[in-house]
Amino acid sequence: MTEIVGLGYLGLYAEKLDDWRTYGTEVLGLQNVSEKIGVESDTVLLRADEQSWRFAIHQGETGGAAYIGWEVANRRALDDLGDRLSAAGVTVEEDQACAQERRVEGLIRCVDPDGHRLEFFYGPHIPKYPFVSPRGVRFVTGDLGLGHVFFFVTDLDAAKEFYLGSLGFRLSDTIEFHGRKVHFLHVNPRHHSLAFVQNEELAPALGHFMLEVDDIDDVGRTLDEVDSRGVTLTETLGRHTNDRAISFFMKNPSGSEVEYGYDGRLVDDTTWRVTNYDATSLWGHHRDRPDTDSES
């Protein structure tokens, strides 16, 4: 029961696509491949590595995620996952038109307990032209997939049953504080590809997504860009207790946040033990709003 191998891509809505064209490239260091791929002007495609794209920003009301793409290894894994979701009572649809649009070989989709659209795919397109970061950044992806996503969920038990039970994510650890327990889940050696916490005031919502770079200096340089461009910093530089990543958090033009970090810990399933922490960070990660000092 381990079909999902990584976070593949993320679709977001934004009211001002031009903000993403600047932010995505000049702050995050992603490559804008919209013209190269030839998408309509209501979409911005951003690339982070050898895959043709990793982020799609669509014109629309800001907030939430349009869709989250989870990668499986091949057709058989996709079929197995579809069968298992159906057996668990989840409505799953194969969507070849969507697969073409996402530039993948095959794709099925469903919604999670909070209504987020999930897409499971295999066979992403790898073009021959190289990834060129406009800021010279190298993202840590490959077998670890594309960083992680963090959700505020309305019903923790439902989220656990769906992601740990039906989808086969594996629990890495939890962080308990302010009466809430954040759950961190992995599908490959990356410490977590998904995290969620129940929060009635904020859910359902994408809290943040994380991008990992391979050089601490690129975290620092990005922090300089955030500072000089007036991007809203939401958590100062810090190191998380559980995945040990050194990172900071900032707003993105879709209203959610981006965690930009380095040195995330790897999980070895043969020796890993689940633990429970009582703080999100060893140091740093300070928020102006103390009541929401909550994310990892």
Ligand SMILES: [Fe+2]
């Ligand atoms: Fe995070």
